[in-house]
Amino acid sequence: MATFFEVIDKIREVGNIPTLPTVATQVMSLAADPNSNISDIAEVIETDQALATRVLKVVNSSAYAAREKISSIQRAVVHMGLTEIRSITIGLSVMQMFPGRPGLAGFDREAFWNHCLSTGQLAKAMALRLGYNFQGDDYTAGLLHDIGKILLDQYFQDDFVDAIQESRDRGIPLHQAEAKFIGGTHFQVGAWLVKRWRLPPSIYDVVAHHHAPSAAKENREIIAVVFMANILAQAKGLGFGGNIYRVPLDENDGWKIIQQEKPELAEVPFEKFIDDLEDNIEEIRTSGSIF
Numbered sequence: 001m002a003t004f005f006e007v008i009d010k011i012r013e014v015g016n017i018p019t020l021p022t023v024a025t026q027v028m029s030l031a032a033d034p035n036s037n038i039s040d041i042a043e044v045i046e047t048d049q050a051l052a053t054r055v056l057k058v059v060n061s062s063a064y065a066a067r068e069k070i071s072s073i074q075r076a077v078v079h080m081g082l083t084e085i086r087s088i089t090i091g092l093s094v095m096q097m098f099p100g101r102p103g104l105a106g107f108d109r110e111a112f113w114n115h116c117l118s119t120g121q122l123a124k125a126m127a128l129r130l131g132y133n134f135q136g137d138d139y140t141a142g143l144l145h146d147i148g149k150i151l152l153d154q155y156f157q158d159d160f161v162d163a164i165q166e167s168r169d170r171g172i173p174l175h176q177a178e179a180k181f182i183g184g185t186h187f188q189v190g191a192w193l194v195k196r197w198r199l200p201p202s203i204y205d206v207v208a209h210h211h212a213p214s215a216a217k218e219n220r221e222i223i224a225v226v227f228m229a230n231i232l233a234q235a236k237g238l239g240f241g242g243n244i245y246r247v248p249l250d251e252n253d254g255w256k257i258i259q260q261e262k263p264e265l266a267e268v269p270f271e272k273f274i275d276d277l278e279d280n281i282e283e284i285r286t287s288g289s290i291f
């Protein structure tokens with residue numbers, strides 16, 4: 001069996017490692033430049049009309065709880081702030097690079113992205129309810145948490161399909177089967193890719209630790225939030241990321257971390273907390289794909 005380093009070597013050998021979309025790179029450098037202004041950022045996003053439309057759809061979704069309808073990117077930047085828009089733009093532009101491709105044996109990219117979008121929306125909604133401000137990294141980290149699966153699908157397709165099959169047959173978490181068949185997991189190769197792209201550290205931490213939040217040393221709260229969003233999206237059947245294994249909702253590791261950080265929630269069961277998210281879940285279920 002290959003080791004993780006051999007897995008990365010193989011990705012390098014095959015070549016064509018996806019690069020971060022130009023819009024994302026430009027938005028990242030504008031957001032970091034004290035001399036840039038709102039119009040500069042809006043202009044860059046508007047060069048990609050499909051992206052601009054998706055950004056507006058996210059900004060107007062119930063996860064963001066916008067009070068009035070926002071119909072221009074310029075307004076969106078003013079309303080949400082630069083950092084938040086930067087983050088959403090990164091996530092959505094990466095998603096656009098790997099469009100939905102229904103019907104592939106074992107791994108349906110359209111269902112996959114629906115799982116990821118649902119996770120992003122739920123992460124944002126949860127963070128808002130918990131009073132956290134992760135400045136858009138919650139949404140983006142949710143959207144990109146499983147990005148490594150795209151690499152596995154691209155570079156190790158046969159082994160990846162076998163891993164999906166094995167996890168289905170034996171009822172084990174997909175990442176365990178990936179380690180067995182490929183030698184590395186989607187969270188390992190995903191974290192490698194996100195680091196290569198120099199995305200914000202909290203997004204890296206979520207991608208790397210989204211299946212074991214308790215093992216993380218930093219950014220534990222955002223990791224916990226995306227962990228909970230991921231298992232909730234799975235439990236509610238919002239999209240499908242190839243993993244049939246279900247983490248029990250009660251006493252999950254993500255909620256335990258939040259309860260440690262917020263003692264006032266110590267007695268609140270997770271099921272009670274997610275009761276408040278029914279509207280968000282319903283909206284995600286009925287709003288359809290944003291492809």
Ligand SMILES: [Fe+2]
Nearest residue numbers: 145146186210
């Ligand atoms: Fe995952």
Ligand SMILES: [Fe+2]
Nearest residue numbers: 145146230241
């Ligand atoms: Fe996932």
